[in-house]
Amino acid sequence: MTADAQERRVIVIGGGQSGLAVGYFLRRTGLDFEILDANQGPGGAWPSAWDSLHLFSPAQWSSLPGWPMPPVPGGGYPGRDHVAAYLAAYEERYRLPVRRPVRVETVERAENRLLARTNAGKWTALAVVSATGGASRPFVPDYPGVEGFRGRQLHSCSYRSPQDFAGQRVLVVGGGNSGAQILAELSHVAEVTWVTPEAPTFLPDDVDGRVLFERATERVRAQQEGRDPGPPKGGLGDIVMVPPVREARDRGALRSVRPFLRFEPDGVVWRDRSRSPVDAVIWCTGFRPALVHLAPLGVLEPDGCVAVQDGRSVREPRLWLVGYGDWTGLASATLAGVTRAARSAVQEIQDALADAPTVTAT
Numbered sequence: 001m002t003a004d005a006q007e008r009r010v011i012v013i014g015g016g017q018s019g020l021a022v023g024y025f026l027r028r029t030g031l032d033f034e035i036l037d038a039n040q041g042p043g044g045a046w047p048s049a050w051d052s053l054h055l056f057s058p059a060q061w062s063s064l065p066g067w068p069m070p071p072v073p074g075g076g077y078p079g080r081d082h083v084a085a086y087l088a089a090y091e092e093r094y095r096l097p098v099r100r101p102v103r104v105e106t107v108e109r110a111e112n113r114l115l116a117r118t119n120a121g122k123w124t125a126l127a128v129v130s131a132t133g134g135a136s137r138p139f140v141p142d143y144p145g146v147e148g149f150r151g152r153q154l155h156s157c158s159y160r161s162p163q164d165f166a167g168q169r170v171l172v173v174g175g176g177n178s179g180a181q182i183l184a185e186l187s188h189v190a191e192v193t194w195v196t197p198e199a200p201t202f203l204p205d206d207v208d209g210r211v212l213f214e215r216a217t218e219r220v221r222a223q224q225e226g227r228d229p230g231p232p233k234g235g236l237g238d239i240v241m242v243p244p245v246r247e248a249r250d251r252g253a254l255r256s257v258r259p260f261l262r263f264e265p266d267g268v269v270w271r272d273r274s275r276s277p278v279d280a281v282i283w284c285t286g287f288r289p290a291l292v293h294l295a296p297l298g299v300l301e302p303d304g305c306v307a308v309q310d311g312r313s314v315r316e317p318r319l320w321l322v323g324y325g326d327w328t329g330l331a332s333a334t335l336a337g338v339t340r341a342a343r344s345a346v347q348e349i350q351d352a353l354a355d356a357p358t359v360t361a362t
C-alpha cells in the first residue's frame with residue numbers, strides 16, 4: 001500500500017500562514033519534512049481575498065516567526081497584496097519545501113506511519129500537521145425559500161469589489177469584520193441592508209487587532225497563574241473600526257437589522273411580514289475548518305472539529321492541528337497568534353520523533 005509513497009518524517013498539509021509558521025520551526029529542527037499545498041501559488045487564502053481587504057493589526061503585529069512583516073509604504077494597515085507578498089517572500093527566505101499544487105484527499109493509518117493520498121501521489125510520514133484553514137469551506141446558513149431565490153448569491157470569499165453591485169439592492173448577511181468591511185464600501189454604490197442575528201459589537205476606535213491580541217494573551221496568562229481574568233473586554237470577532245468602517249459609521253451607513261423570515265423569488269420577507277426586493281445577497285457568515293481529508297482517521301467530532309490537547313489529536317497521536325481558531329491555540333488563526341501554536345506543535349513532534357528511526361527522503 002505504501003511502497004510507491006514518498007517517505008518523510010513530517011508532512012504539513014496546507015501552505016498558508018499556518019503551514020509556513022510550522023515549516024519555519026521544522027526547518028530549525030533538521031527533521032526531513034515537506035509542505036503539501038493545494039493552491040497554485042503562495043499566500044494561502046490571502047491572494048483570493050477581496051480587493052480592499054486590510055488587516056486590522058499594524059504590520060509589526062502581523063508577523064510570522066523570525067522575520068517581521070515589512071511596514072506598509074506610507075503607513076496604514078497592510079492590505080491583501082502586502083500580506084500575500086510577505087507570505088511569498090517568507091517561504092523563499094526560509095527555503096521552505098512547499099510542493100504545489102498538491103491536494104491531500106485523505107489521511108489514513110498505514111502501519112506505524114500516516115499515509116496521505118493526494119492528487120499527485122502518496123506520501124507517508126511519522127507525524128502529520130494539518131494546517132488547511134477554512135477558506136475552502138465557506139459557511140452559508142440555511143434560510144427557507146433560498147432554492148427559489150432568483151437573485152445573485154455569493155460568499156464573502158468570492159466577493160471582489162463594490163463596482164460589481166453598483167445600483168443594486170444588496171443584503172449583506174453577517175455581523176463580523178467581513179460584513180462590516182464589505183458593507184462599508186458597498187454602501188457608497190449600492191442600496192445595502194446589513195442583516196445580523198444580533199446588534200454587532202463595535203470596538204472603541206482606538207482598539208485594533210494588536211490590543212485584542214494583548215488582551216487575549218493576558219487572559220490566558222491570568223488563567224494559567226490561577227488569577228481571575230475578569231470579564232472579557234472584547235472578542236477577537238468583534239468589529240475593529242478600521243478607517244473605512246469608521247467612515248461608514250460617521251455617514252450613518254452602519255445600521256443593521258435582524259434576520260428576515262424567508263426568501264421569495266425576488267426578495268425576502270421580514271418578521272413583520274413586510275417584503276423587500278433583493279438583487280444580490282453577500283454571505284459574510286464565516287468558514288468551517290477544512291478537515292474532510294482527516295475523516296478516514298475517525299478523528300472528526302460531530303461539530304466538525306477534532307478533539308485536541310494542545311493542538312495534538314487526542315484520538316491520533318501522530319496528528320497535530322494548527323491555525324483553525326482558539327480551539328487549536330489562542331488566536332492561532334491570526335498571523336500574530338500562529339507562532340505560539342506552531343512552535344508548540346513542532347516541539348512536541350520533535351520530542352515524539354526523538355527515538356524514531358531515520359528514513360531516507362525519496
Ligand SMILES: Cc1cc2nc3c(=O)[nH]c(=O)nc-3n(C[C@H](O)[C@H](O)[C@H](O)COP(=O)(O)OP(=O)(O)OC[C@H]3O[C@@H](n4cnc5c(N)ncnc54)[C@H](O)[C@@H]3O)c2cc1C
Nearest residue numbers: 014016017018038039044045055056104132133323334335
Ligand atoms: C475581514 C478579515 C480581516 C482579517 N484580518 C486579519 C488580521 O488582521 N490578522 C490576521 O492574522 N488574520 C486576519 N484575518 C484572517 C486570515 O485571513 C485567516 O485566518 C488566514 O488566512 C488563515 O491562515 P491559514 O494558513 O490557517 O489558512 P489559509 O490561508 O486558508 O491557507 C490554507 C492553505 O491550505 C491549503 N489546503 C486546504 N486544504 C488542503 C488539502 N486538503 N490539501 C492540501 N492543501 C490544502 C489551501 O490551498 C491554502 O493554501 C482576517 C480575515 C478577514 C475575513
